[in-house]
Amino acid sequence: xxxxxxxxxxxxxxxxxxxxxxxxxxxxxxxxxxxxxxxxxxxxxxxxxxxxxxxxxxxxxxxxxxxxxxxxxxxxxxxxxxxxxxxxxxxxxxxxxxxxxxxxxxxxxxxxxxxxxxxxxxxxxxxxxxxxxxxxxxxxxxxxxxxxxxxxxxxxxxxxxxxxxxxxxxxxxxxxxxxxxxxxxxxxxxxxxxxxxxxxxxxxxxxxxxxxxxxxxxxxxxxxxxxxxxxxxxxxxxxxxxxxxxxxxxxxxxxxxxxxxxxxxxxxxxxxxxxxxxxxxxxxxxxxxxxxxxxxxxxxxxxxxxxxxxxxxxxxxxxxxxxxxxxxxxxxxxxxxxxxxxxxxxxxxxxxxxxxxxxxxxxxxxxxxxxxxxxxxxxxxxxxxxxxxxxxxxxxxxxxxxxxxxxxxxxxxxxxxxxxxxxxxxxxxxxxxxxxxxxxxxxxxxxxxxxxxxxxxxxxxxxxxxxxxxxxxxxxxxxxxxxxxxxxxxxxxxxxxxxxxxxxxxxxxxxxxxxxxxxxxxxxxxxxxxxxxxxxxxxxxxxxxxxxxxxxxxxxxxxxxxxxxxxxxxxxxxxxx
Amino acid sequence: xxxxxxxxxxxxxxxxxxxxxxxxxxxxxxxxxxxxxxxxxxxxxxxxxxxxxxxxxxxxxxxxxxxxxxxxxxxxxxxxxxxxxxxxxxxxxxxxxxxxxxxxxxxxxxxxxxxxxxxxxxxxxxxxxxxxxxxxxxxxxxxxxxxxxxxxxxxxxxxxxxxxxxxxxxxxxxxxxxxxxxxxxxxxxxxxxxxxxxxxxxxxxxxxxxxxxxxxxxxxxxxxxxxxxxxxxxxxxxxxxxxxxxxxxxxxxxxxxxxxxxxxxxxxxxxxxxxxxxxxxxxxxxxxxxxxxxxxxxxxxxxxxxxxxxxxxxxxxxxxxxxxxxxxxxx
Numbered sequence: 009x010x011x012x013x014x015x016x017x018x019x020x021x022x023x024x025x026x027x028x029x030x031x032x033x034x035x036x037x038x039x040x041x042x043x044x045x046x047x048x049x050x051x052x053x054x055x056x057x058x059x060x061x062x063x064x065x066x067x068x069x070x071x072x073x074x075x076x077x078x079x080x081x082x083x084x085x086x087x088x089x090x091x092x093x094x095x096x097x098x099x100x101x102x103x104x105x106x107x108x109x110x111x112x113x114x115x116x117x118x119x120x121x122x123x124x125x126x127x128x129x130x131x132x133x134x135x136x137x138x139x140x141x142x143x144x145x146x147x148x149x150x151x152x153x154x155x156x157x158x159x160x161x162x163x164x165x166x167x168x169x170x171x172x173x174x175x176x177x178x179x180x181x182x183x184x185x186x187x188x189x190x191x192x193x194x195x196x197x198x199x200x201x202x203x204x205x206x207x208x209x210x211x212x213x214x215x216x217x218x219x220x221x222x223x224x225x226x227x228x229x230x231x232x233x234x235x236x237x238x239x240x241x242x243x244x245x246x247x248x249x250x251x252x253x254x255x256x257x258x259x260x261x262x263x264x265x266x267x268x269x270x271x272x273x274x275x276x277x278x279x280x281x282x283x284x285x286x287x288x289x290x291x292x293x294x295x296x297x298x299x300x301x302x303x304x305x306x307x308x309x310x311x312x313x314x315x316x317x318x319x320x321x322x323x324x325x326x327x328x329x330x331x332x333x334x335x336x337x338x339x340x341x342x343x344x345x346x347x348x349x350x351x352x353x354x355x356x357x358x359x360x361x362x363x364x365x366x367x368x369x370x371x372x373x374x375x376x377x378x379x380x381x382x383x384x385x386x387x388x389x390x391x392x393x394x395x396x397x398x399x400x401x402x403x404x405x406x407x408x409x410x411x412x413x414x415x416x417x418x419x420x421x422x423x424x425x426x427x428x429x430x431x432x433x434x435x436x437x438x439x440x441x442x443x444x445x446x447x448x449x450x451x452x453x454x455x456x457x458x459x460x461x462x463x464x465x466x467x468x469x470x471x472x473x474x475x476x477x478x479x480x481x482x483x484x485x486x487x488x489x490x491x492x493x494x495x496x497x498x499x500x501x502x503x504x505x506x507x508x509x510x511x512x513x514x515x516x517x518x519x520x521x522x523x524x525x526x527x528x529x530x531x532x533x534x535x536x537x538x539x540x541x542x543x544x545x546x547x548x549x550x551x552x553x554x555x556x557x558x559x560x561x562x563x564x565x566x567x568x569x570x571x572x573x574x575x576x577x578x579x580x581x582x583x584x585x
Numbered sequence: 586x587x588x589x590x591x592x593x594x595x596x597x598x599x600x601x602x603x604x605x606x607x608x609x610x611x612x613x614x615x616x617x618x619x620x621x622x623x624x625x626x627x628x629x630x631x632x633x634x635x636x637x638x639x640x641x642x643x644x645x646x647x648x649x650x651x652x653x654x655x656x657x658x659x660x661x662x663x664x665x666x667x668x669x670x671x672x673x674x675x676x677x678x679x680x681x682x683x684x685x686x687x688x689x690x691x692x693x694x695x696x697x698x699x700x701x702x703x704x705x706x707x708x709x710x711x712x713x714x715x716x717x718x719x720x721x722x723x724x725x726x727x728x729x730x731x732x733x734x735x736x737x738x739x740x741x742x743x744x745x746x747x748x749x750x751x752x753x754x755x756x757x758x759x760x761x762x763x764x765x766x767x768x769x770x771x772x773x774x775x776x777x778x779x780x781x782x783x784x785x786x787x788x789x790x791x792x793x794x795x796x797x798x799x800x801x802x803x804x805x806x807x808x809x810x811x812x813x814x815x816x817x818x819x820x821x822x823x824x825x826x827x828x829x830x831x832x833x834x835x836x837x838x839x840x841x842x843x844x845x846x847x848x849x850x851x852x853x854x855x856x857x858x859x860x861x862x863x864x865x866x867x868x869x870x871x872x873x874x875x876x877x878x879x880x881x882x883x884x885x886x887x888x889x890x891x892x893x894x895x896x897x898x899x900x901x902x903x904x905x906x907x908x909x910x911x912x913x914x915x916x
Contacts, residue, residue, distance in 0.1 A: 079769050153766050159743060160726040160768055166692075167769045253744025254855070254873055256724045257692070261874055266856070269727055269742050303633070309646030334729060334740045334765070336747035339677040343670055350662040357658040358651065364622065365650070367629040371641040374634070382626060389622050393615035396662065400669035402604055402676060403611070406736045409729065409764040473608070475594045475733030477762050480772035488760040565641040572640055 020547035030130075032122035033547060037129050038108030039440065044133060045100035046514075048091050049426075051140075053507050055088040060500040064493075066484055079168045081481035082151035087143070089154025090177065093283065094184050095136050097425050101290035102226070103132065103191060105432045106219040108440065110195065112538040113213050115204025115555040117548040120197040124190050131187035139180035142173040150174035153479065155280070156181075158251030158272035162243040162264075165257055175244060178237050185234035188226050195223035204537070206557035210314070211576070213536045213561040214307065217314050218293025221321045222286050228325065229282040236275035243267070270335055277328035284421045285324045289317060291384055291428020292359060297561075298381035298431055299363050301534045303370030304572050306562040308362040316355035316362075323352040333401040334408050342401045349399035356392055360385065371565075371572075376450030377532070380431035383458050384424055390462075391419030394469060409479070412472020415465045423461045430457075433517070438531045442543045443524030446516050453512045460506030467495050535575045536561050558582075597759055597780065598735035599752045603672045605736070611665065679750040683716035687799065687882035690721065690728040690741045692767060693774035698882055701790055702798045707776030709761070711753055712786035718750040720847055720885070724878045729765035732778055740765050746847045753780040803887025806880050815869070818891075824869060825862045831889045836863040850885050 021027050028036060061068060062076040062084075069075050076084075111119055119125045142149040150173040152161035161178075164171050199220040203212070212220075239250040243264070251272045252264035300307040307313060329337065329345035363385050372378065394416040397403050407413060430453075437445050476483065476492055483489045530539040537557070541550050555577050563574035566582070574582050596602060633641075686709065689696045697705045711717050721730060721741040730749065731738040734757075739749035763774035781789060807813055815824035834842050835849070838861040843849055852859050854876065857869035876884070 078772065082769065082771070151769065157727060157766065160766070163726070166726060255726070255743045265873060267744075269744060304635075304641040306643060306645050308644065309651050312646065312651050334738055336740060336742065336745075339674055342673065342677075346669070347666055350666045351659075353662050354655060354659050358655055360622065361654040362646075362651070364625055364629070365644075365646070367626070367633060369642045369644060370629075370633045371635045371639060372630060372633050374630070382630070386623065386626065390619050393619055396615075396665055397608070397611050400607065400611075400665065400673070402600075402669045402673040403608055405676070405738050406604065406733060408738060409731075409766070473593065475760070475762070477731065477764050477772075479766040482772045486760075486775065565643045567643060 030126060032118070032126055034107050034111050034119045034122065034125060035440075035545065035549075037125050038104050038106070040129050041099055041103035041107055041132070042105070044129075044136060045096050045104055045429075048095035048099065048136065050510075052088050052091040052096060053510065055084045055091070057503065057507055059084050059088065060503045062481075063483070064497050064500045066482060076481075078481040079148070079151055082153075082167075082479070083149035083169050083173070085479060086151055086153050086177070087139070087149050090139060090181070092422065093154060093287070094181070095132075095139070097287035097421065098184075098188065098226075098283070099132060100429050101287065101294075101425060101432075102195070102219060102222050103129065105215075105294070105429070105436065106195060106222070106290060107191075109436065109538055110216055110219050111198060111202065112541065112545060112549050113216050113536050114199065114202060114207050115537050115550070115557060116198060116202035117550070119194050120202055121194050124194050128187045128190035128194065131183055131190065135180045135183035135187060138176055138183060142169075142176040142180075145172040145176065147171050147173050150177045152177075155276060156240070156272070157276075158240065158243070159253075159255055159264075159267075159269055161272070162240060162251045162267075163255070163257055163262065164244055165260075175241065178241050178244075182234055182237040182241070185230040185237065188230040189234070192223040192226035192230070195219055196227065199223070204555045204557055207537075207576075210311070211557060211560050213293075214296040214310070214313055214317075215290070215293035217317055218289045218296075221317050222289045225282045225286050225289075225321050225324065229279040229286070232275055233279035236272060236279070239275075240272065270332070273332050273335060274328070277331045278325070280331065281328045282321075282324045284417075285320055287421050287425045288388075288428070289320070291425045291431075292317065292388075294428045294432045294435070295363065295381045295384040295388075296359075296366075297536070298377050298435055299366045299385075300562045300564065301532055302373045302375065302378035302381070303367055304373070304564045305366055305370040306560075306564055308365030308368075309358075310560070310562065312358055313362055316358045319355040320352060323348060323355070327352060330399055330404070333404045339401075346399055346401055350396060353392070353396060353399075356388075356395075360389055360392075375434075375532070376445070376447055376454060377431050377435035379451065379454045380427050380434060383454065384427040384431060386458070387419055387424040387427055387461065390466070391416060391421075391424055395420070406475075407472055409477055410472035411468040411476045411478055414478050415468030415472065418468075419461070419465045423465070430454075430513070435532065436538075437517075437520065438527035439538055439543055439545070441521050441524075442527055443520055443522075444527045444531065445520040445524060449512055449516045453509060453516065456509040456512075457506060460502050460509060463502035464499050464506060467499055471495060533571070533573050535559070535563055535573050537576055540575060540577050594733040595755075595757065595759065596734065596736075597753055597755050597757060598737065599754055600672065600676050601734070601736045601754075607665075607668055607672065610668075614661070679718045679748060680716045683718035683750055684711075685718050685720055685886070686711075687879075687886065688719055688721035688730065688741065689878040689882065690723040690730070690763070690774075692725050693763070693770040695730075695761065695763075695774070695776050696879065698799055698879065699790075700799050700886060702802065703790060707761070709776070709778045710786065710789055711778065711780055712783045713753050713756050713780050714783070716750060716752045718748060720746050720748050720882070722746050722851075722878055722881075726767050727765045728763045728767050728774065731762040731764035732759055733762070734759040735778075738764055746851060748847070753778075756780045756782055756785075799883050799886040800890035801887075803883035803885070803890075806876070806883055807887055810872070810876070823865070825865060827888050828891045831892045835860075837861060838863050838865070847885055847889075850888055851881060854881065854884060 058070055062081055148169045150169045160166050242248040243250050249264040249267035252267040254265040255262050296307050326348045330349045333342050529543050537555055557576045558580040559574050559576050565572050566574050685700050687698045695707050697709050723741045723743040728741040735751045737751050757780055759778045761776040761778055815822045816827050818828050830845050835845050836842055855873040858867050861867050
């Protein structure tokens with residue numbers, strides 16, 4: 009339990025390498041994760057740009073890749089999905105922001121296991137390098153999709169890129185799993201053991217709750233994916249048959265027999281569905297934090313928000329079968345998975361309405377972080393509402409593996425989570441770098457990105473219902489899909505514009521890091537512990553002090569208080585509730 | 586309704602209408618919810634902007650309100666669930682007496698065999714108004730049989746059969762996609778389903794029927810492979826008598842009881858030791874790798890045809906007046 013007597017075990021390091029490269033400081037490690045994800049997101053975005061261009065101009069010769077053959081397109085989509093899901097959506101919200109701010113927000117000097125923390129970052133880094141290496145080996149990058157469905161992924165002669173490229177892909181995922189397991193352990197221990205005096209669980213900011221539950225999900229999910237990946241490596245290289253029954257490829261009988269082609273899907277989605285929440289829960293935490301701060305109001309229904317995060321995490325493990333309605337499962341299993349999936353909509357609805365309740369009767373300050381928090385809610389709603397469609401087996405039948413699904417998960421898991429990261433970046437930037445980001449360019453970036461996102465992903469729902477399958481390297485020649493080409497062209501233009509707008513963000517980020525106006529210690533007049541310490545925070549976070557917490561995390565507009573916010577460390581004599 | 590609505594692919598099967606009805610309901614619900622929420626965001630954003638000298642109200646929450654927006658969504662979700670489940674159950678239960686089509690998928694081609702013996706590639710001809718059951722397998726990776734106009738999609742897996750059924754409601758040519766990503770030429774694994782008037786269909790059937798029915802083909806494979814030496818119909822052989830086996834429960838040596846469906850027959854041919862019938866010895870050789878998927882389909886069709894009621898007994902009543910289920914020939 010929380011104690012006041014935390015001893016900080018390592019002294020502030022001297023020397024560049026120990027300070028910035030192999031650092032034990034959670035803040036440096038958080039930034040390392042953040043910049044790794046920033047690199048990854050640009051790689052992933054570039055790949056998606058190539059795909060969108062190829063879809064409309066299939067014969068165009070593109071920079072770096074030349075003419076796009078079907079296998080090039082398929083490896084682009086495989087690598088895009090893998091990079092985005094693992095190295096962006098899993099890495100930045102949890103590894104980046106979680107690492108930097110969880111210890112500070114609970115009043116700890118560092119993570120519970122600093123060496124393990126450093127190790128998990130560098131393991132993630134190795135995983136990223138191994139994945140990128142797949143582009144440069146004979147045969148190129150794998151083309152089995154980010155879901156890596158066996159037997160396609162298990163057969164080395166199933167296509168170009170399915171030899172060394174696919175082995176590198178699986179190895180990278182396995183290394184990533186190990187890194188995430190170490191990270192998850194560290195987060196859980198830190199949250200449970202290193203809270204400052206007075207920081208009870210129910211006084212933790214909702215960001216901390218989100219990072220904590222996300223870590224538990226990671227601990228349970230990544231272990232399963234790791235073992236699934238190892239079995240796949242065995243199938244590919246040692247002739248085992250976990251996933252492959254007797255099959256004939258290119259007229260040749262393969263040496264496997266008796267494996268189950270559905271085993272991979274079960275193991276993968278047992279990881280894969282909780283992964284959605286691993287990506288989105290931290291964003292929910294950030295949105296809650298910011299909506300309360302910038303509305304100058306307590307979060308509406310703090311307890312309900314905590315229980316909703318728990319419920320989403322718990323139910324998230326019982327719905328993986330909704331990715332497999334098409335696989336020939338018994339209708340009764342399908343009903344169970346469908347029911348659980350519908351049930352998960354309830355805590356999501358609670359969160360949405362509580363966010364709206366937070367805005368109601370507030371005094372809203374529309375600074376860039378707040379715009380992104382509201383943008384998050386908007387995307388969460390529009391991406392979430394297509395969920396009940398896919399949760400119905402009977403509607404999933406026409407929609408599965410079409411553009412509808414692509415639109416759905418990009419809105420809810422992709423862009424909503426990324427809006428959480430943008431919100432976090434604009435919000436915590438002053439604390440991390442001691443300077444403010446440019447407000448005007450922040451707004452411009454927000455409005456282009458929000459509009460662009462909707463222009464890209466909303467039409468995809470319609471394309472899916474109209475029958476456009478996903479993962480088709482070539483569809484412009486199909487008479488059946490001719491009438492959908494104009495809309496696809498529109499999406500491509502929107503994507504080019506939206507991707508271009510991201511350079512506004514990057515320039516703003518780096519320019520402000522060096523040239524932005526100096527920030528005070530608490531520029532947003534927020535209440536949580538990171539705003540009580542110096543900017544940027546000293547090596548042990550609180551400069552030798554140990555904070556003592558007297559109040560809940562969202563004490564805004566307390567009647568009778570001298571200011572419209574009561575910080576968590578303010579003396580207990582200030583009456584809150 | 587909505588038949589000429591450009592938003593949808595053609596609607597050409599019996600389930601398409603009820604699927605679209607649920608879809609339209611959900612679209613309306615989603616539109617209503619998102620519009621109301623966006624209006625609320627905009628209204629709150631304007632009404633509760635920061636103003637000098639005015640403080641926010643300190644509201645911590647409201648249990649009655651929170652209960653309201655827990656219970657109402659739950660109720661709506663349950664209605665949707667039950668509605669969808671009813672349609673889904675119907676869609677997953679193949680009607681009795683459906684015409685059967687055996688499908689073998691491979692990279693990157695659909696091979697189809699009719700009970701009557703016709704074989705097709707990337708094309709399926711069916712008559713309008715008749716139930717058609719697809720019995721599908723893959724010889725390599727996972728594929729998926731997707732006909733948007735029928736609102737039908739079913740993954741096709743290697744090493745087992747999956748099934749799906751439909752009844753086409755209007756003649757025409759409809760697009761067939763492979764929907765489960767299957768490798769390099771996935772986007773080329775396409776074809777068409779041609780729905781014909783029954784008379785035209787009979788003519789089409791007659792036009793290509795040089796070979797015998799699928800079951801007859803299966804019977805000759807049954808003889809060639811020597812299956813008939815042990816699986817005898819006159820006396821008790823070393824293997825179980827297969828007449829009347831299909832669809833019946835089978836008592837196994839280890840005490841379990843399984844129903845003899847297509848997957849059971851398939852497994853018992855490929856790896857007989859997996860399920861030994863009570864009272865028999867595990868002496869049957871393994872046919873894994875010795876018979877092709879097409880031969881297996883023929884064998885399965887043959888064993889099913891052994892269920893044929895003796896001449897004179899009533900056939901399964903047909904579901905639609907004017908259509909008669911095609912029964913394989915009795916040997």
